[in-house]
Each structure stands twice: as C-alpha cells, then as structure tokens.
Amino acid sequence: MTEYIELHCHSNFSLCDGASPPEDLVKRAAEMGMPALALTDHDAVYGVVRFAQAAKQYGVRPLFGAELTLDDNAHLTILVASDTGWRNLCALLSIARHNAPKGQAVLPLSILPDYTEGLIALSGCKQGAIPKALLANDWQKTIDTAQQYRDWFGRDRFFIELQQHRLPEDDRLVYKLVQLAQRLDLPYVATNNVHYAKRDASPLQDVLVCIGKGVTLDNSRAMRRPNSEYFLKSAREMATVFAAYPDAVRNTLHIADLCAFELAYGIQDLPVFPTPNDVNAEAYLTSLCQSALALRLPNAPSRVVSGIRTRPRELEI
Amino acid sequence: MSYWREGNPVKDIETENGLPQRFTWQGRVHTVSAIANVWRIDDAWWQQRVWQDRFKLTTTTGLLVILSHDLLSDEWLLIRVYD
Numbered sequence: 001m002t003e004y005i006e007l008h009c010h011s012n013f014s015l016c017d018g019a020s021p022p023e024d025l026v027k028r029a030a031e032m033g034m035p036a037l038a039l040t041d042h043d044a045v046y047g048v049v050r051f052a053q054a055a056k057q058y059g060v061r062p063l064f065g066a067e068l069t070l071d072d073n074a075h076l077t078i079l080v081a082s083d084t085g086w087r088n089l090c091a092l093l094s095i096a097r098h099n100a101p102k103g104q105a106v107l108p109l110s111i112l113p114d115y116t117e118g119l120i121a122l123s124g125c126k127q128g129a130i131p132k133a134l135l136a137n138d139w140q141k142t143i144d145t146a147q148q149y150r151d152w153f154g155r156d157r158f159f160i161e162l163q164q165h166r167l168p169e170d171d172r173l174v175y176k177l178v179q180l181a182q183r184l185d186l187p188y189v190a191t192n193n194v195h196y197a198k199r200d201a202s203p204l205q206d207v208l209v210c211i212g213k214g215v216t217l218d219n220s221r222a223m224r225r226p227n228s229e230y231f232l233k234s235a236r237e238m239a240t241v242f243a244a245y246p247d248a249v250r251n252t253l254h255i256a257d258l259c260a261f262e263l264a265y266g267i268q269d270l271p272v273f274p275t276p277n278d279v280n281a282e283a284y285l286t287s288l289c290q291s292a293l294a295l296r297l298p299n300a301p302s303r304v305v306s307g308i309r310t311r312p313r314e315l316e317i
Numbered sequence: 318m319s320y321w322r323e324g325n326p327v328k329d330i331e332t333e334n335g336l337p338q339r340f341t342w343q344g345r346v347h348t349v350s351a352i353a354n355v356w357r358i359d360d361a362w363w364q365q366r367v368w369q370d371r372f373k374l375t376t377t378t379g380l381l382v383i384l385s386h387d388l389l390s391d392e393w394l395l396i397r398v399y400d
Contacts, residue, residue, distance in 0.1 A: 111325035166357035166370075203362050217363050228368075 004235035005037045005252040007063065007122065008077050008161070008191035013047030014067075015103075016212025016315070019196040022051035025232060028197040029060050032234045036061035036256045040077055043069050043096055043105030045089070052263045058232035063259045066093060071108050074129035076149075077122035077161060077191070080261045086119025113152045120258060121153045122161035125193050126173070130160070134176050135169065146184055159255065160188040162248050164241045165229040178245060189255060190238055190248035195230040202228035286315055324385055324394025337372055337384055342395055347376040371396075 010018035011025055020028075022039060031039040037060050039051045048064055055062035066089060080086045096107035113242050123130045123146070126233035130149075133142040150158045160181040162172045181188040195205050202225075210220045217224075231239070235249070242248045266289055275284040329346070331339040333390070339348045354373040359365050370386040383397040 108385040166355070168354055170356075171354065202359065206362075221360075224360075227357045229359075230359060 002235045002249065003035065003237040003253055004233075004238045005034060005036045005038070006065075006192060006194055006232055007079060007189065007252055007255055008040050008064075008067070008125070008163075009046045009194040009230040009232070010037055010041055010067070011039060011051065013039075013044055013206075014042040014195075016208045017042060017205070018196060019201045019208055020198075021203045024197040025194070026051065026054040026062075027236035028256040030058035032232070034060065034232075035234070036063055037261075038079055038256075038259075039066050040067045041080070042066040042067050043093060043107075045093065046051070048263055057093060061256070062263070063256060063264060065089070065120075066260060068092065068096065068107050069105050069110070070129070071099075071106050073126040073127070074132060076129070077124050079120040079255065079259055080118065081120050081123070081157070081258050082118035082261055085120075086261050086263075088115040088119055091258050093113055101275050113186050115152050116157075118185065118261075119153065120157045120159070120255060121149055122159045122189060122191065123149065123177075124161055128161065128181070131172060131177070134155050134173060134180070136138060142180060143184070146186065147182060150184065150186060151214070155186070157258075158186060159251065160186050160247065161241065162188055162190050163193050164190075165193070165227065167226060167227075174245070183295050187251055187254075188248050189251040190245070191252075192233050193262045194232050195225070197232050199228045199231045202230070205230070216228060217268060282315070289315065319400065320399040324392075324396050327384065327395050328391050330393045335370070335386075337386075337393070339373065340384070340393065340395075345378065347378045347380060350375050350377045 006029070009025060011020060011022045011153060012018045013022070026037060037055070039047055039062065041047055044065060045064065045066055049288045052062045063079060064075065064086065064279065068078055070076060078089060080089055092107055092111070093105065095111055096105035099108060100106040125131065126135065127309050129145045130142055133145060135297060160177050162174050162177055164174055178188055206217065206224050209224050210217055213220065215223065239246070239249050273281050275281055320375040326351045328341040330337060336352060337349055339346060341347070353373045356371050357369070359368045360367065364378055366389065368388045370388065374384060375381050382395055385394045385396045387394065
C-alpha cells in the first residue's frame with residue numbers, strides 16, 4: 001500500500017493565508033490514514049502546541065517546521081530533526097521577525113548557514129529560490145543556489161521539493177526540478193503546499209488572501225491561487241499525481257523518519273541561572289529574599305519577619 | 318486564432334483516464350495525437366463557479382486546440398483553435 005506524509009502544510013497560523021486550524025488538518029490526516037503530518041506555517045511556530053495536542057488526540061505523529069522568508073524574498077521549507085534543530089529554527093524565526101516590521105519576517109540569507117544543524121530543508125514552493133530561477137530559465141543560478149543549500153544543510157538533509165497543483169507550468173517545472181536533482185545527486189520529495197484540509201475550504205482561503213492584501217475578490221486574481229488543489233491529499237492522490245516519480249512520494253516517509261524531535265509542552269524548560277559558587281538556585285533565591293527582608297520591611301514587627309523567615313510560603317510555589 | 322469565451326460544443330467525446338482521445342467538432346471526427354499540457358481552473362465561486370480541466374492538444378486532422386472539461390456539468394467544450 002502506498003503511503004504518503006504531507007511535509008509542507010499551512011494552518012490558519014499562517015495568518016491571512018492558511019484556512020484550516022491545526023485540529024482540522026490533523027483530523028483529516030487521521031481520516032486518510034496518514035501516519036504523520038508536518039506543520040510548516042509562514043515564519044512562525046505559534047500553532048505547534050495546538051497541533052501537537054491534536055496529533056496526540058488523533059494518533060498522528062506531529063512533525064514540526066516552518067516556511068522561512070529569506071531576504072531575497074525566497075521561501076524555504078524547514079523541518080526539525082532534533083532538539084538542536086528546534087532551537088535553531090526558533091532562533092532563525094526570532095532573527096527574521098526582529099529584522100522586519102511587525103507582522104512580517106525577513107531572514108538575512110547570510111545568517112542561515114550558522115543555524116542549519118538539526119534542520120532539514122526542502123527547496124520550497126514556486127517562490128523558492130530554485131523554482132524561481134528555473135522559471136526564469138536561469139539554469140546557472142539554479143545550480144548555484146542548489147549547491148549552496150546542499151553545502152549548508154548537507155547532502156542528506158537537503159531535498160528538491162516537487163509540487164504539482166495542475167497548473168499550466170507545473171509539469172515542466174517538476175521535470176526540470178527532477179533533472180536538477182539528478183544532476184547534483186540530490187534526493188527529491190513531493191509536497192502539496194497545503195493551505196486547507198479539504199477542497200471546500202478553498203473559498204475561505206481566497207477571502208483570507210483578499211483580507212490580507214486589502215483587495216476585493218474581483219480585483220485579486222493575480223494574488224489568489226488559480227484553483228482549489230491546495231488541500232490535504234491522500235497517498236493515492238499523491239501517488240497518481242507523481243506516478244512518474246514514485247521516489248518523490250516514498251521520500252516523504254524517509255524524511256519523516258529523520259524528524260526525531262518531540263515537542264515538550266506543559267512544563268517549562270527553564271534556562272539554567274548562574275549562581276555564586278554554583279549554589280542551588282532555589283537556596284540562592286531564598287537567601288536573597290531573606291537578606292532583603294530588613295530592607296523591604298524595615299518597620300515590620302519582629303514576629304512578622306520571623307514568620308516570613310520560617311514559613312516562606314511564596315518560595316514554595 | 319479563434320477563441321470562444323463560452324466554449325464551442327464538441328460531441329461524442331471519448332476519454333481514457335480522464336484524458337480526451339477522440340471528439341467530433343463541426344461534423345468531423347478528430348483523433349487526439351498528443352496532449353501538450355493539462356491544467357485545472359477553479360475560480361469565480363462568488364459569482365458563477367468555473368471549475369474546469371483544460372487540455373492543449375493536437376489532432377491527427379492537424380488541429381491545435383484547447384478543450385475544456387467542465388467538472389460541474391461534465392460538458393466538453395472547445396474554447397480555442399490555433400490557426
């Protein structure tokens with residue numbers, strides 16, 4: 001039986017772009033028997049807790065990632081393989097958010113190579129640097145960009161991403177991307193750049209795009225997607241679409257296996273606080289509070305001070 | 318080039334795996350020799366939804382045309398002839 005795992009999926013935490021909440025995406029994945037699902041919102045991971053909770057409820061393994069916006073306006077799909085990868089992705093997103101006006105993100109390309117450990121990169125949608133260069137018939141730039149990403153992420157952590165949404169240029173673009181992968185000995189993988197769980201949410205996605213761009217439906221043709229093929233597709237549907245490239249579907253399982261990161265939520269993983277002589281942090285806090293009692297409560301009766309010293313209730317919380 | 322916004326009806330369409338193989342247009346049977354491109358449109362749902370597969374193809378009779386399959390009505394139309 002063919003299996004497929006969607007590795008490029010936007011929820012409504014891709015604001016004014018994704019139309020389905022994480023729960024709907026996970027539920028649909030479970031209905032189709034998809035063993036795992038990735039969440040790759042635009043420059044954000046704020047949907048991951050709800051995504052992870054829903055995944056646990058529906059028995060789908062959650063994979064975490066994001067679609068980065070780089071300073072050449074190119075997109076890059078990122079998946080988290082390890083704890084280090086998660087820290088690196090969060091750092092990249094923070095840098096990208098700090099580098100742009102509120103609500104936007106722009107990651108300086110020069111920063112990226114310092115934060116690739118533990119991450120897997122897919123070459124992205126049509127707004128990825130590689131597809132853009134191919135669509136512009138700039139083969140040399142295509143090769144250079146692919147080699148750059150390969151060097152940064154490693155040969156086994158960088159995949160050429162194939163998408164086929166039944167648009168006029170898609171067959172040719174997929175063919176060229178496969179040629180590129182073969183020339184550079186890179187693996188390729190199929191994704192559907194999902195923006196809604198089911199086809200019937202496509203109109204909502206159109207409306208969200210119009211709200212985001214501040215235009216009417218009638219005036220938004222160039223901004224909206226030309227059809228409703230950006231839904232979560234089954235293994236059978238993807239195997240049919242990529243019948244000529246069965247490895248593209250198979251490699252989704254391979255990449256999912258590489259993603260070993262598990263999100264811990266509920267209990268905060270607090271940073272280590274440096275203390276003098278490496279004394280226990282709680283004991284250090286207690287000593288600081290007790291020594292400050294006389295300063296904070298100079299006129300307090302001694303029985304009050306004594307009570308606080310012997311029963312530091314707040315410190316037990 | 319001839320273009321019909323509303324489409325020009327074709328008859329007796331024969332398909333295989335959803336792809337057109339043969340059709341009759343203007344009283345003549347045309348057999349598909351090659352399909353150059355296939356794409357899907359889904360638009361204008363807030364007015365009158367257009368949900369169609371489009372096929373740019375050549376025929377053994379020497380035509381280069383775009384056929385449209387309306388997925389809502391299952392109707393086949395010829396919308397463009399390159400001449």
